[in-house]
Amino acid sequence: MSSSFPSAPVDALPVVVIAGRPNVGKSTIFNRLVGRRQALVADTPGVTRDRKEGQAVVRGRAIRIIDTAGLEEAAPDTLYGRMRASSESAVADADLVLFCIDARSGLTPADEHFANWLRRQGRPVLLVANKAEGRQGAAAAMEAFSLGLGAPLAISAEHGEGVADLMSEIADRLPPTDLPPVQKANRRTRREQAEGEEEEDVRPPGPLRLAIVGRPNAGKSTLLNRLLGEERMITGPEPGLTRDSIAVMLHDDQGPIQLVDTAGLRRKARIDETLEKMSVSASIEALKMAEVVILVLDATLGVHEQDLQIARLIEREGRCCVLALNKWDAVEDRAATRQAIKDRIETSLAQMRGIPVVAFSAMTGAGINKLLPTVRRAYDVWNRRVATGALNRWFEMMVERHPPPLVDGRRLKLRYITQAKARPPTFIVFGTRTDQLPEDYQRYLVNGLRETFDLPGTPIRLLLRASSNPYARS
Template structure:
C-alpha cells in the first residue's frame, strides 16, 4: 500500500494543530488560543475516510525575523516539512479573512510545486462561511470550508485529497478496513520484549539542558528546532528511526521547571505533555547539564520516572565544557547512586550534543536498560536466593514471634515486579523490604530500573475469624 505524507501549513493560530489532532484521532499536539504554540514539526498517522497517511503539523509561518531568529528557524523547519511532503494543506482563518501573511506564504507554496489543498478553517456558522470565500483570492484553487474543531467539512477534504493525489490514494481506498492507525503511545501491556517494535525512549530534563540539540545529533540532521532561548520545545515530538538494526522511537519533550515557577497556561500544557511522554516510554533519558548536575528539579524528575516504573539513563550533556573529566565522571556516578537509590546502578553517560560525543554509548545504555526492564527471573532461582538470604539475615521477630517468609515469584516485568508470600508480613519493616530489593538488584543484575515488591499475606489455618480449624 502506498503511503503518502501531507504537511499542514499556514500562519499562526489558524487551527493547524486542531486539524492535526482531528486527523490522528487524538489530542497529540498542544492547542491553545494564543498564536505560535507549535514550533517543531510533529508527525502522526492520520485517518480520513478510507485513507491512511502521515500528517505533519508545522509551526505558524511568520514573516518577521531573520534566518537566525527563532521565527526564521521555525520557517526553515516548515519549509523542510513541505519539501518532504507529497501534498500540502494550506490553512486560512475564515473568521479573520485573508491576511497579507496568507498571500506571502501562498507564493511559497506555489514555488514548492506540491499539490495543494486550500482550507478555510473555522468556517462554522454564517460568519465563517462568508469569510471562507475570501480565500479564492489566494490563487490556490477552490477553498474547502472546514471546521477542524467541530469536524465539519471532512467529507469535502477527503474528496479533495483523492483528486490531488489520485495515484497515491487509489490503493489506500481499496485497502482492507482492518488497517489500524498506528498509535503515538501504545498502552503498556506487560508483554515480553518484542524486538520488532520500536523501543520508546523519552528524553526529559530541565529547560536548556540541550535535549533537542542532542536528538538532532543522534538523527544526523536539524530535525528539531534548537537555539539559545530556553523552552523552545513545547510539544513532545516522536521520531522513529533505525539504530544499528534496532527500531527506536525517540521523544523530545518540553523542559520541566519547578511547578511553582510555571505561571503560563501554555507551559503547563507543555509540561503535562512531557510527563505523558515519560509515562508511556520504556526508558527515559534524563539529560542533565554537566556543568550544574543534580539540581533539585533533576531529582524530582528522576523520582517521577521511578514512580511511573520506567527505566532510567542519566545523560551528562555539555561534557565538552568539563575539564577534569575522569574525576568528575567518577564523582557524578557516585552521586547518582547516592541521590537516586531507588534506581541504583543506572547508566551515567557523558555526552555532547554539540560535537556528537558519546551518542553511541547513550543509546546502547538505553537499550541495555530496556533489556533489564523486560527481564524475568525463574521462580526456582528466586527462591534459592531467598532461602540463602533468610539463612544469613532472617527478618526480625515481632512481639516474640518470627516473621516467616515462605516464597517469592515474579509475575511480571516492565518493570520487574516480585511478590513475597509469608506470615505476619504487615509487620515486616520497611528497612528489611529495602534490604530485599537491594539484594534482588545485586543478585540478578537489575541496574537502572525500579523494582516493585508486593507482600502477600498467607492465611493462618488456626485463625478462627477466617473459618479455619477450631
C-alpha cells in the same frame, strides 16, 4: 482511527503537511485528523514551534500528518526564522500541503505572500479555509479564491464541521500507492484488559518507545537532532524553546525507535503560564507512555534538585532510565564529575542504583554513538525475568543469612517468592504477617535481587502477600 495501525513502515507512508501563518488553527486541524488531542492548542500565536507528526487513516490508507510552526517573515538567525526554515523543510518533503487560512479574520498580506511562495514549490496544495462556522463563514472563505490555489474548502476544525470532507479531499489528492490497507486492531473486552494488567511484560508490537526529558536548556532537542542526523527540532540559546512533546521515528541496528523530545521540566513554583502548564503536562504524559527514559543533565552544572525530582518521577512510573551527561566537552575534571553526578543520583534514589551513564556532547557528536546501545541494554534489563527455581534458591539463602526480625516477640516467616511480571521487574513475597515486614528488610531483599540477578538502574517492585505455600503438603 485509533483502532487501526499501519501495516507498512512509517517512512513509506504518504506525507500531508499542514502549513499557514500563525493562529489559523493548524494544530486543531491536526488533532482532528489524527483523532485525538495530540498537539497543544491555545489562543496565542506561535504555540507550535517544532514539527509534530501523527498518523491518520483515510479510506483504509494510513498517512503521516505533520503540523508545522506558523509561517511568518523573520530574519534567518532569529527564533521565528528558524521556525520558518523548519516548516519550509517539511513542505519540501510533502506529498500534499494543506495551506490554511483564517476565514473569520479574512486574508492578510502574509497569506498572500506565502501562497505565492507555495506556488513556486511545485507541491500539490489543498487550500483550507478554517474557522468558517455557518453560512457567513463559508461565504467569507470564498475570498480565498484570489490566492490562486484553487477552490478553498471551508471547515471549522474546532466544531468538527467539514472535517469529513477534508479527509475525503486528502484521499482524492494523494498519489496512488502499492501499500496494503491498514489492519484493524483487535478490540479487547474489559475482562481481557483486566487480565492484561497482570501481563504487562508481554510487549505490544511496534517500535521501542523512548522519551528524552530534563530541565530547560539541558540540550534535549540538540540531542534529538544529533541522533536523527538532521535539524529536526528548533534549537538555540533561548531556554524553553520546545513547548510540545514531539515524536519522531529513527532506526538503529535492532529496529525502529519512537523518540519523543519533551519540553523542559521546571519546578512547579516557577510555572505560572497556562501554556507552560500544558507543555509540562504533555512532557509528563510522554514520560508515562515511554518504555525507556533518557534523563539529560547539563554536566557543567551538576545535579540540581529538579533533576532528582524528574528522576523520582521516572522511578515512580516504573520506567527504566539512562542518565545522559551533555556538554561533556566543556567539563575539565571528567572522572570526578561523572562519579559525583552518579553518586548524587544513587544516594538520593536507591532504586536508581547502578543506573547506566553516558557522557557526550550533543553539539559536536562526541560520545553519542554509545547512547542507543546503552538504551537497548537498559531496556533488556527492564524486561528481564528470573527463573522461579533460581529465584527461590536465592531467597532461601537470603532468609537464612539474615532471618526476618521479631515483631511482638514472634518471628516473621517468609515462605517463598515469585516474579509477577517484568516491565519493571516485580516480585511477590509470600509469608505470614508480611504487612509487618520492616522497610529496611525489604531494601535488603531488593538490593540482593539487583546484585544477584544483574538488574542495575531499573526500578524493582517488591509486593508482600500473606499466604500459605501452595507447594507445602496439606
